[in-house]
Amino acid sequence: MNEPVSSETYSAQIRRLAELTARVSAQRSEAHTWYAQQVSAADRAVAEAAEAVRRAEAEVTAAQRMVDRVDGEVTYLWAQLRDRLGMSVRRLGDPPGPARDVAGDPVPLLRGVRELLERTGTPGELPGSVNPLLIACGVGGALVAYLLGIGTRALGAGSGGDLAVGLPVLALVITLLGPLVGLAPARLLADRRHAVLTPRPMILVAASGLATTLLLLAVTYTR
Structure with a gap:
C-alpha cells in the first residue's frame, strides 16, 4: 500500500514543479527571442545582400556603358588620326586596346586627345x-x-x-x-x-x- 505523503513533502514537490515550470517557460521565451533575433538578422543580411547585388549590377551596367562609350570614342579618334596622317587602315592598324594596370577616368584623356587632333587637324x-x-x-x-x-x-x-x-x-x-x-x-x-x-x-x-x-x-x- 502507498504510504501517505506528508504535507511538507508535497508542498516541496509543488514548489519544485513550479520552479521547473518557470525555468522551462523562461528558457522557451529565451529560445523564441533568440529565434526571432536570428530571423531578423537573417532578413537584414538578405536585404543587405540584395542591395549589394543591385548596386553591383548598376555598377556593371554603368561600367559597360562607359566601355562602349570609350570604344566608340577611340574608334572615332583613330579614324580622325588616320585621316590626318593620310594612311590606310592596313598601314595604321587597328585601334589600340585597353592598357593594363591603368586607373582613372578615361573621359578627360579622350577629351585631351580630341582637342589635340582638332588643333593639329585645323587646315592652314x-x-x-x-x-x-x-x-x-x-x-x-x-x-x-x-x-x-x-x-x-x-x-x-x-x-x-x-x-x-x-x-x-x-x-x-x-x-x-x-x-x-x-x-x-x-x-x-x-x-x-x-x-x-x-x-x-x-x-x-x-x-x-x-x-x-x-x-x-x-x-x-x-x-
Whole structure:
C-alpha cells in the first residue's frame, strides 16, 4: 500500500514543479527571442545582400556603358588620326586596346586627345612654296579653256544655221572662263596639303589664268 505523503513533502514537490515550470517557460521565451533575433538578422543580411547585388549590377551596367562609350570614342579618334596622317587602315592598324594596370577616368584623356587632333587637324593656308604650282594651275586652266574654245569655234565653222552663230559665242564664253578653270586643280592641291584655298592663292590662280587668256586672245586676234 502507498504510504501517505506528508504535507511538507508535497508542498516541496509543488514548489519544485513550479520552479521547473518557470525555468522551462523562461528558457522557451529565451529560445523564441533568440529565434526571432536570428530571423531578423537573417532578413537584414538578405536585404543587405540584395542591395549589394543591385548596386553591383548598376555598377556593371554603368561600367559597360562607359566601355562602349570609350570604344566608340577611340574608334572615332583613330579614324580622325588616320585621316590626318593620310594612311590606310592596313598601314595604321587597328585601334589600340585597353592598357593594363591603368586607373582613372578615361573621359578627360579622350577629351585631351580630341582637342589635340582638332588643333593639329585645323587646315592652314598654302605656303608660298606652292606659288609656282598655283601659277601652273592658272596657266593650265586657261590653256584648257582656250583649246576648248578653239574646238567649239571650229565646230561652229563647220556647221550651219544657228550653230554657226551660237557656237562661236559659246567658244568665247568658254575662253573667258579660262581664268577660273585653274581653281579646280588648285583646290585639289590645297586638299592634298590639308590647307584652305584662301583668297591669296585664288587671286594668284585667277591672275595667272587671266594673263594667259589675254595673251592667247591677243595672239589669236592679231594674226
